[in-house]
Amino acid sequence: MTDSTPIALTIAGSDSGGGAGIQADLKAFSALGVYGASVITALTAQNTREVRAIHDVPAAFIADQLNTVFDDLAVNAVKIGMLSRPETIQTIARILKERELSNIVLDPVMVAKSGDKLLADESVDALRSELLPLATLITPNLPEASVLLDQPEAGSEQEMREHAAALLRFGPRAVLIKGGHLAASASDDSADLLLDAATERWLPAKRINTRNTHGTGCTLSSAIAAGLARGLEIGQAVDEAKAYITGAIEAADRLQIGSGHGPTHHFHRWW
Template structure:
């Protein structure tokens, strides 16, 4: 008799990174490292590496819809992570499919700008993010500049500013907001989670490294992994924070690229 191993399935809906540090590739590495089977829907082909983005080739929305139906018609998806959706029509297509299939455990990483500073979505897509996709999310995971862009406000300078902005982002209709503090300047990197139960802080000592390519993709995928395993949101965030902190601390063990290198997704698995 053949024995079957039960493994939770998570879906990432995002763009690619041929250099392997961010996007779909980072999501799959994170899922694998955290014991989750990863499925993918590709929304854009991005020619990028550790030094920057060269060009973006958008996948036609009808084909994105076909990918989504291929996954949901066959697989028992426990959690969905959404990354780069560069155009309003893509956001509308994804949101429509998620509604059709009743997906509710959704982590939205509102990817707007790459670590290199290159813009990853057209300006008119920001409003579609606010009004169409974010209301469907269990949690959104903006960094400090992304939170400011969603609110059309200056970037938060203090933890109190982050809390204030998280509370305002909740009013867009999502069930929780996690503002990441990686762009801060204090000795600790503090992430702020606001949900229906109140405020939670997640801290880690800041690491002096330039290898931060893909940190946002990795954290949001790690949260989705925890949710796919059945963790509640706070536990999933805590596990993800510990995972990304370890991946950043170990990033200098890798020698990949000439710019902002990737974090070490398999830091707990690759030994010696």
């Protein structure tokens, strides 16, 4: 008798360029020893330079995908990424509640690295009310936290603390607010803040000089989900995921992919 295989499910959009979204999530799961399943919420015509078109998957078919996966696979963790429409968000929230899923990592994807918008304005309210209360952990960057809170973007570590605390009041168990956008031109550091009801912990990291950062948010959140699927506690899963994404960014320039913002190197430990 062998131990059961850890399984993580990504619910996100497809990136035809392969650097973000479903494709990045499945690469990260595989790199970290977790079997990956997927539910596609949208198709994007995307490369390293731009998002040319988005085709939303109907909510009824998203429900079919979810229920088919859950009827057969023992999912240990769920990562949620690009959700562009309110009906998509409501459908996913309803099924996650019905299935009593735990270990839910929500990455509130709103804008692609190219600057193209990925989330409809009317979806923000649904995201706040439907999915934040279900999340084990949410992983917004500073602009995403600003949109969720309808406040100006944090410009200091103290404002990061205040935004993280405000997001925690929406109901997630923990918040990882990513500080990569904070004073990027003035500092070599890029600290993230992990906050729950009991503890506050800063996660410092050296800023890496590369333009190849497409899919970093997707990859970090899916790496955390992989850790949770393997039975790690939130803090340990975040620490391991941070070490993994740092290595993937450091190795990104070893890849020569496209002419825009290239992907991180998901398999930097093996290639």
